[in-house]
Amino acid sequence: MKKKSGKHVLIYCLLIILAILIIVPVGWVFMASLKQNHEFYETPWKLPSGFYVQNFIDAWGSAHMGQYMLNSVIVTAVAIVLLLMLALPASYCLSRFQFKMKKVIQILFMAGLFINVNYIVVPIFLMFVDGEKWLKSMGLEPLFLNNIFILALVYASTALPFTIYLLSGYFVTIPKTYEEAAYIDGSSYFRTMVEVIFPMARPSIITVILFNFLSFWNEYIIAITLLTDPDGSKTLPVGLMNLMKAQNASAQYGRMYAGLVLVMLPTLVLYILVQKKLTQGMMLGGLKG
Amino acid sequence: MKKSSKSIFLFLCIAPSFLLFLVFMIIPTFNIFRMSLYKWGGYSPDKTFVGLDNFIKLSKDMKFFQSFENTIFLIVAVSLVTFTMALVFAAILTRENLIGQNFFRVVFYIPNILSIVIISAIFSAILDSKNGLLNSILNIFRDKNAEPIYWLGDQKIVIYSIAMAMIWQAVGYYMVMYMASMASVPESVYESASLEGAGKIHQFFHLTIPLIWTNIRTTLTFFIISNINLSFTIVKAMTGGGPDGSTEVFLSYMYKQAYTNSSYGYGMAIGVVVFLFSFALSGIVSLVTKREPIEL
Numbered sequence: 001m002k003k004k005s006g007k008h009v010l011i012y013c014l015l016i017i018l019a020i021l022i023i024v025p026v027g028w029v030f031m032a033s034l035k036q037n038h039e040f041y042e043t044p045w046k047l048p049s050g051f052y053v054q055n056f057i058d059a060w061g062s063a064h065m066g067q068y069m070l071n072s073v074i075v076t077a078v079a080i081v082l083l084l085m086l087a088l089p090a091s092y093c094l095s096r097f098q099f100k101m102k103k104v105i106q107i108l109f110m111a112g113l114f115i116n117v118n119y120i121v122v123p124i125f126l127m128f129v130d131g132e133k134w135l136k137s138m139g140l141e142p143l144f145l146n147n148i149f150i151l152a153l154v155y156a157s158t159a160l161p162f163t164i165y166l167l168s169g170y171f172v173t174i175p176k177t178y179e180e181a182a183y184i185d186g187s188s189y190f191r192t193m194v195e196v197i198f199p200m201a202r203p204s205i206i207t208v209i210l211f212n213f214l215s216f217w218n219e220y221i222i223a224i225t226l227l228t229d230p231d232g233s234k235t236l237p238v239g240l241m242n243l244m245k246a247q248n249a250s251a252q253y254g255r256m257y258a259g260l261v262l263v264m265l266p267t268l269v270l271y272i273l274v275q276k277k278l279t280q281g282m283m284l285g286g287l288k289g
Numbered sequence: 290m291k292k293s294s295k296s297i298f299l300f301l302c303i304a305p306s307f308l309l310f311l312v313f314m315i316i317p318t319f320n321i322f323r324m325s326l327y328k329w330g331g332y333s334p335d336k337t338f339v340g341l342d343n344f345i346k347l348s349k350d351m352k353f354f355q356s357f358e359n360t361i362f363l364i365v366a367v368s369l370v371t372f373t374m375a376l377v378f379a380a381i382l383t384r385e386n387l388i389g390q391n392f393f394r395v396v397f398y399i400p401n402i403l404s405i406v407i408i409s410a411i412f413s414a415i416l417d418s419k420n421g422l423l424n425s426i427l428n429i430f431r432d433k434n435a436e437p438i439y440w441l442g443d444q445k446i447v448i449y450s451i452a453m454a455m456i457w458q459a460v461g462y463y464m465v466m467y468m469a470s471m472a473s474v475p476e477s478v479y480e481s482a483s484l485e486g487a488g489k490i491h492q493f494f495h496l497t498i499p500l501i502w503t504n505i506r507t508t509l510t511f512f513i514i515s516n517i518n519l520s521f522t523i524v525k526a527m528t529g530g531g532p533d534g535s536t537e538v539f540l541s542y543m544y545k546q547a548y549t550n551s552s553y554g555y556g557m558a559i560g561v562v563v564f565l566f567s568f569a570l571s572g573i574v575s576l577v578t579k580r581e582p583i584e585l
Binding site for chain 2: 011015029100114128154156157161164189221225260264
């Protein structure tokens, strides 16, 4: 018994050390967001001398984080809605019906799982540059770059393979009898899909929303590439990157950490609320690099 | 129901997704390969077909080799440390009866939900040479007048700092993956092993690891692919490849050439090499780790 408790002490030590290594840096950002600028020249471990909320007001207003946050909310929401509108019918049909070309389409979507957006972000950008040139030659306004709705469209499109993979996996498990009953009642294909099948897929839909909320909200490589105008609209991570670069020049640490808190808080709150669901979903999906 | 109504329904359901997937994923991927054969630089609209010239130029580019070296180092070092830590902590959290198990699982996964921008900001704060958290702890043990350690400024050290951030981000994710497959190993297997007198450590190496081997193999491929990507996103946000190229990795170099420098053709040639490299490496790892699955 004595030996066993000794081993347990060691295990707890390991666990607590790793927990500290994660909690302390994250907690420190929250603490730093309340510090006044001169406090950053003292030891970093000192607690803030008061609640210097001005950092958040500055970040929200003069550093435009409020505007960026609104952009991020719009991009994330539009991308998720689009993604569901596209992926739900497609994965339902691909997992339920037999038709010509089905195998080819399935294989292509599977191959899409291995294409990472970091590789193709520059070709996508160049495609938009060509598109803008074409619009200009037609005498139209530029549309593709610096447009948060186009950004949302790219997010939704590049998330399709994984989402279809996940949803199809669920649709094949629903027994066919549900639809057959609906067809006998004279329900159309479309109505059956929307009114009978989609409500049953709710757990998978929630998993899809959770995953993609996190990845769209946090994404910055595509955003930084497609939102090229320095004074144009930006998402929160892109705005934060700019603030981080400016931080060294003007030494305004406080508002930068306040900005970090603004980006981090929604994901942390969501995570604490749904952590069980999220880690379960991860085991289900498995393949998210 | 009529046959044509079914065809229309199927078309309307699948065509939008497939079209967008084609435009934003398949065509760009195809374009990487096509554009790598062209010389297309700056803002001039003309592309000239140059065959494999970009690749020949690449084979003499010392900066590319430096990014190659850095990427390989990060893949190997980060994968090894993350793999070991994730496996050990997963085994501890599934096999031991502990207070606060759930708390630890929740905390360890937190870095995975944070944006890479946040992670790089956190690590910039930790690793700052003057007022960083790490140096302020180390200074307790070091000579007061000693030169501070430049975690992000010293060309020899900075790559380890990047590795640190990557490991910090990834451990929780893989731990949860391993926990999932360890939980599916039936308790009776461990009971009979205990009866035969096998200790916990012996069980870990001779039962747990062989039984979740399929899952381990899958994650090894993830490690390669995700480390290539993660090293890019972290480097881009934290050091931008500097100082003087000492943290440049595959994709950050590609991005720099193709986007910042506008040498599109050359950048895409790097993309092709990285693409083929990651597939080849994943294939080799998957072959080398092939074992007969163990039946219970």
